[in-house]
Amino acid sequence: MSYQYVKEKLDNNSIVILDGGNGGELEQIGAKMDNDLWAGKCAIDDPDKLFQVHENYIKSGADVITSNTYAITPISMKEYGYEEFTQEWNKKTVSIALKAAASTDREIAVAGSVSTSGSWDKLTINEIKPGFTEQLRILSDAGVDLIILEAMTSKDETVESIIECSSKIDLPIWLSISCAMNNEKRKLMHGYQESVTNSKAQFYDYLENSLIKFSQIHKGPILIAHSDIKVTNDAVKILKRIHKGTVGAYPNNGYFQKPNWKLVDDISPSTYLEEAKLWVSNGAQIVGGCCGVGPEKIKAISVLK
Ligand SMILES: [Zn+2]
Numbered sequence: 163m164s165y166q167y168v169k170e171k172l173d174n175n176s177i178v179i180l181d182g183g184n185g186g187e188l189e190q191i192g193a194k195m196d197n198d199l200w201a202g203k204c205a206i207d208d209p210d211k212l213f214q215v216h217e218n219y220i221k222s223g224a225d226v227i228t229s230n231t232y233a234i235t236p237i238s239m240k241e242y243g244y245e246e247f248t249q250e251w252n253k254k255t256v257s258i259a260l261k262a263a264a265s266t267d268r269e270i271a272v273a274g275s276v277s278t279s280g281s282w283d284k285l286t287i288n289e290i291k292p293g294f295t296e297q298l299r300i301l302s303d304a305g306v307d308l309i310i311l312e313a314m315t316s317k318d319e320t321v322e323s324i325i326e327c328s329s330k331i332d333l334p335i336w337l338s339i340s341c342a343m344n345n346e347k348r349k350l351m352h353g354y355q356e357s358v359t360n361s362k363a364q365f366y367d368y369l370e371n372s373l374i375k376f377s378q379i380h381k382g383p384i385l386i387a388h389s390d391i392k393v394t395n396d397a398v399k400i401l402k403r404i405h406k407g408t409v410g411a412y413p414n415n416g417y418f419q420k421p422n423w424k425l426v427d428d429i430s431p432s433t434y435l436e437e438a439k440l441w442v443s444n445g446a447q448i449v450g451g452c453c454g455v456g457p458e459k460i461k462a463i464s465v466l467k
Contacts, residue, residue: 164307165271165308168226172447177447177449178226178467179467180412180448181219181222181228182219182451182456184215185200186425186453188208188215188230190456191214192211193208196421199234199238202238212230212258213258216258216259220265222461224460226273227263227272229306231301233277234248235279236292236293237293240280241280248296252300253304256272259306272307275301276311276312290323294324298331308333309328310336312388314354314387315364318367336410336448337384337385338384338387339384339387341353341354351365352366352373354388356390356416356417357390360424383409384405384408384410388413389413389414391413394441410447412451413452414452434463435459435462438463438466
């Protein structure tokens with residue numbers, strides 16, 4: 163459990179394998195989904211299943227597993243009346259990931275997911291900063307090896323403020339953002355559309371404009387995440403051109419319809435591997451999967467190591 167192994171791989175231009183989505187996989191193996199916090203309560207309601215998901219990703223070859231803290235941000239916990247449990251549940255959730263990482267002889271790093279899940283966009287920038295700061299501190303104190311800022315589906319200003327809050331934390335920081343294709347403008351946008359065929363799109367600025375801003379204030383790895391597989395390779399190319407640091411990708415498969423992840427347009431693990439080879443050939447060094455991408459696909463791409 164340390165970041166050293168991951169750092170050495172990145173320094174040696176090797177490929178680092180990230181896990182797949184926790185929420186979608188928890189649902190697949192029958193864990194209870196919460197109407198408000200989606201898979202966020204699993205450490206409390208179904209800790210064995212959460213351990214099993216982490217373990218499955220480790221067995222599939224992941225070098226980095228992610229704490230299932232995406233949906234239990236201070237903002238969402240307050241929104242749904244669980245405010246008093248924010249620290250306890252985040253700590254418990256991290257402890258299950260740490261236990262899974264310690265249960266193998268391989269070196270596994272645990273990433274703490276600090277996210278923008280919840281009604282961040284209804285709040286002012288000054289109102290949201292304490293929430294990011296609080297979750298960063300809780301996860302850091304709980305012993306994660308690195309942080310992934312899962313600022314996916316959030317607009318530029320929100321991403322910039324989560325980066326700003328993370329600059330005060332003494333851990334490696336990765337940043338994930340999502341993107342979608344605006345067919346009218348024929349341009350990739352910062353924004354999201356989980357499934358090109360089944361879900362609505364939300365666009366912000368042009369992807370390249372947003373990436374220029376983010377890469378000026380965030381030097382660590384930037385990853386294209388929670389985006390449709392069909393747009394991911396083009397997004398990686400743009401990201402690699404703009405960002406001087408490490409680049410990565412972990413797209414989703416399907417779309418979210420509260421409180422469930424809907425699998426549509428599913429592809430085979432071997433097709434997922436072919437896509438991942440394209441991201442790697444275009445400069446991605448960290449590859450994994452987001453919602454709807456499970457252990458079989460992670461196992462398929464683990465040959466890229
Ligand atoms: Zn996702």
